[in-house]
Amino acid sequence: MTTxxxxxxxxxxxxxxxxxxxxxxxxxxxxxxxxxxxxVPLVAVLWTVVVNGLERLDPTFFQFSMNAVSGSDPGxxxxxxxxxxxxxxxxxxxxxxxxxxxxxxxxxxxxxGGRLGKIIxxxxxxxxxxxxxxxxxxxxxLWLLTLGFDYSGLAGALSLTILMIPTVTxxxxxxxxxxxxxxxxxxxxxxxxxxxxxxFVVLPTALTGxxxxxxxxxxxxMGETAPLLLTIFFTKAINNDPFNGPQASLxxxxxxxxxxxxxxxxxxxxxxxxxxxxxxxLLNLVARLVARRTAAKSR
Amino acid sequence: xxxxxxISGLHAFYGAVHAIEDISMTIEPRSVTAFIGPSGxxxxxxxxxxxxxxxxxxxxxxxxxxxxDDEDLYDxxxxxxxxxxxxxxxxxxxxxxxxxxxxxxxxxxxKLNGVRRKSQLDDIVEESLKGANLWNxxxxxxxxxxxxxSGGQQQRLCIARAIAVQPQVLLMDEPCSALDPISTLAIxxxxxxxxxQYTIVIVTHNMQQAARVSDRTAFFNIAGTGKPGKxxxxxxxxxxxxxxxxxxxxxxxxxxxx
Numbered sequence: 001m002t003t004x005x006x007x008x009x010x011x012x013x014x015x016x017x018x019x020x021x022x023x024x025x026x027x028x029x030x031x032x033x034x035x036x037x038x039x040v041p042l043v044a045v046l047w048t049v050v051v052n053g054l055e056r057l058d059p060t061f062f063q064f065s066m067n068a069v070s071g072s073d074p075g076x077x078x079x080x081x082x083x084x085x086x087x088x089x090x091x092x093x094x095x096x097x098x099x100x101x102x103x104x105x106x107x108x109x110x111x112x113g114g115r116l117g118k119i120i121x122x123x124x125x126x127x128x129x130x131x132x133x134x135x136x137x138x139x140x141x142l143w144l145l146t147l148g149f150d151y152s153g154l155a156g157a158l159s160l161t162i163l164m165i166p167t168v169t170x171x172x173x174x175x176x177x178x179x180x181x182x183x184x185x186x187x188x189x190x191x192x193x194x195x196x197x198x199x200f201v202v203l204p205t206a207l208t209g210x211x212x213x214x215x216x217x218x219x220x221x222m223g224e225t226a227p228l229l230l231t232i233f234f235t236k237a238i239n240n241d242p243f244n245g246p247q248a249s250l251x252x253x254x255x256x257x258x259x260x261x262x263x264x265x266x267x268x269x270x271x272x273x274x275x276x277x278x279x280x281x282l283l284n285l286v287a288r289l290v291a292r293r294t295a296a297k298s299r
Numbered sequence: 300x301x302x303x304x305x306i307s308g309l310h311a312f313y314g315a316v317h318a319i320e321d322i323s324m325t326i327e328p329r330s331v332t333a334f335i336g337p338s339g340x341x342x343x344x345x346x347x348x349x350x351x352x353x354x355x356x357x358x359x360x361x362x363x364x365x366x367x368d369d370e371d372l373y374d375x376x377x378x379x380x381x382x383x384x385x386x387x388x389x390x391x392x393x394x395x396x397x398x399x400x401x402x403x404x405x406x407x408x409x410k411l412n413g414v415r416r417k418s419q420l421d422d423i424v425e426e427s428l429k430g431a432n433l434w435n436x437x438x439x440x441x442x443x444x445x446x447x448x449s450g451g452q453q454q455r456l457c458i459a460r461a462i463a464v465q466p467q468v469l470l471m472d473e474p475c476s477a478l479d480p481i482s483t484l485a486i487x488x489x490x491x492x493x494x495x496q497y498t499i500v501i502v503t504h505n506m507q508q509a510a511r512v513s514d515r516t517a518f519f520n521i522a523g524t525g526k527p528g529k530x531x532x533x534x535x536x537x538x539x540x541x542x543x544x545x546x547x548x549x550x551x552x553x554x555x556x557x
Contacts, residue, residue, distance in 0.1 A: 112357045182394040186457070188355055190408035190464055191384030200411055204398040 046277075053274030056267045061275070065248075066236035071260035078272050080238040081253035084153055085279070087242040088232070088249055089222050091157035096164035097214055103165075104172035109198050127166035135162040136227025144231070151233035153242030156249065159227035164217045171213025175206040211291040219280045225251035250276045301328035301498040302368045302385075302467040304349060309363030310527075311344050311353055318344045320527035322363075324517060326468075331490060331499045333509035333536065336519030336551070341528025342502045345519070346470050349500065350386035351379040367467070384412070387466035391473040393453035395445035395460070402441040404456055408464035423463055431459035432489050451482025458489065462497070469493065471501040475508065487512050506552055510540050518548045 016024075061077040069076035103120065111117025139159040143149050179202050187197040203210075233246035234256060250272055257269035304326040311319045319341035326332045334342040347353040348361050351372060365372040372382050395404045403410070405424045414420060424441070428434040433455040437448070445456055454474060461469060471490070475483040490499060490512050503509050509516050517533035532545050543549050 180394070182390060182392060183396060185352065185355065185388075186390065186394045186396070186460075187407070187411070188380075189350065189352060189383055189388035189390075190411070190460065191380055191382075192408065192411040193380050196411045200407075201396055201398075205396075207398075 049270060049273050049277060052267070052270035054271075056271035057274060061268075061271055065238045066253075067238070069236070071257075071265040072262040074264050076264075076268060078248075078250065078253050078268070078275060080235065081248040081250045081272065082275065082279075083238065083240060084156075084232065084242075084247040084249040085222060085251070085276070087240075088153045088157045088160060088228070088247070089218060091154060091242060092160040092164055092221055093214070093218060095157070096161045096217075097168060100165050100168035101172050101210065103169045104176055105198060105203075107169075107173050108176040109194070109202065124166045124169050127162070128170065130162065130166075132159075132163055132224050133226040133230075135159045136230035138162065139227065140230045150244065151231065151246045152244055153232055153239070153247035153249075156228045156232035156247065157242070159231050160221040160224060163224060163227070164221050167217040167220065168214055171216065172206070172210050175209035175213065176202060178209065179205045208291045211287050215284050215287045218283060222280055223251055223276065225255050228252050229255070250279075301496060303328045304468065304498065304500075305364075305366040306349075307364045307366075309345070309348060309361065309365065311341070311348050311361050312359065313356065314358040317527040319348075319519075320529050322530045324530060324533050326498060326500060327515065328498045329494060329496070330514040331494050331501060331512050332533075333513035333516045334500065334502045334519060335504075335506060335509050335516060336528070336531075337521065338504075339524075339528070340519040340521040342519050343472050344528070346472055346500060346502050347388075349468070349470055350388055351382045352388060354379065384464055385466055386468040386470060387461035387464060389454070389457050389461050389469065389471045389474045392477050393450055393457050395448070395453050395456050397444070397446045399445060400442045401437050401445045401448070401456060404445040405459045405463050407460060412464070427459040427463040428456075430462050430493070431455045432485060432492075433459055449482070451478050451485060454478060454482065454486060455489065458486070458493075462493070466497070468498040468500070471499065473502050473504060476504060483508070506540075510536060516540070518543070518545070518551060520547055520551070 060075055062082070063079060064075065064077035065080035066076045066078075067080075103124070107117055107121060111120070136159045139155055139162070143155050143158060144151065149155060183201055183205060184197055187201045188194070192201075228249050229252060232249060232252065234252065235246040235248050239245055239247045254269045254272040254276070257265045257272060260266070306325070307323045309319070309322045310317065322345060334346065336342050344353060349365060349372075351361075353359050353361055361373060363373070367382075367385065371377070372386075396407060399407060402424055405427050406414075406420045409420060409423060414423075425434065425438075428437060433452060436452060437443075437456075445453065448456060454477075458469075458474075475486050478486065487508065490501065493499060494514075501509075501512065513536045515533060516536045516539040518531045518539065519528050520531045521528045531547050532539070532543060534543070539548060540552055543552070
């Protein structure tokens, strides 16, 4: 065995110079610092919500509405808001997810750089930039004022749909683009028509990524407040029918409770926030489990 | 089962680029025909025109005639999907479907075309895997993902998948270029076995391979970058490698260029 002197003259392999070591260390330090800075607000928010929210995290919160409970009263709950949020987001997803995925499939598999594809792609980009309050105003102007429908969970869901379509479309498009062309060609070469190739080869391969994209979009719209204020209005009572009459939702519940100066209301607002985060995390978990069962396997 | 392919006056284009020019040849049934030539001379493009995979690329088009026995593949009334059921293809890089098990990969072509009977599928999967010399290696783990096999096994899985739909012709686009010598040998043995039933066309960069597996060899060349690829000559493999008619062929196989 030949040993190389790391400091001696004429050594062909020298150790890393001091300058490079310093640079390496300092850049490493910067990267860790940046990471810590990014995580601090996240942890701080979670911590504050958990600490403040635990106060009212009791069965009552999930069993009762705010009907006949005034801001200064203890008790009361967010049952009406939880039901409202779940129904609105479910309706919104039921409309937006199929539309968006079909749009993404068209853009990636069929448009082939054509004119219509470019127009749709541009429109999706524009929709991506719509401020959420504008989506609410649009539904207010069209659905409620022009067509004359009443405030309802459905109206809220429609405004959320406008916000959800571009994000899901973009996410699905990116995932479909990642599917290697080899797989499409392998399928075509077996004499499989294009639509079957899309349904049984391309979509399953892209599924995991698309589920993540959908979940991110669901999480985003679930926290939207502004468009709901204009479309579902307010109610303190339980309304299990999303198609008729004002409905509550968790974001508007938080907004309403936080605006009330009584400590009991403020506690309810914190718990509402905690429950909202909890629901989003739970949905995320379920979606990931579902996706894992059908995901691409390597071993 | 096997069919003869008669190509006459075939041109292929990618948009405005003229990729191959005026190719005419006959590919005999139950034999192996090898395409050799330098990179970029249009061998793969030509191969892809034989099952209408060329036109899958946006802007690509074909002129000329490809007769499969007495049917013109490019007749206006012919469905390209039906053509690809008759003319199967194996690609350069093994490309099993990553979401499917070994069994499902082999059954994919049938399942996606509506065959649902379990017993029938079982039989065809076993037969195809045996046909691809892979059965003994995977029979105990048919439910495992196809992507978990080694490269050579994956390529044989792709061959099994291609023969499961019982095509008349099998096109192979450099099927061994991503494989080690042992796996290459396994595939070459397989090609030798398959030619009893199929018309096989293989593109290869490996001239020894062309000499080993093929009955007839076609040499393609290109006049210069940007010019279309051309067929220089096609003849019995033994003749091409010992006494070709064209000087260019001789130069290529003796390693003087390319």
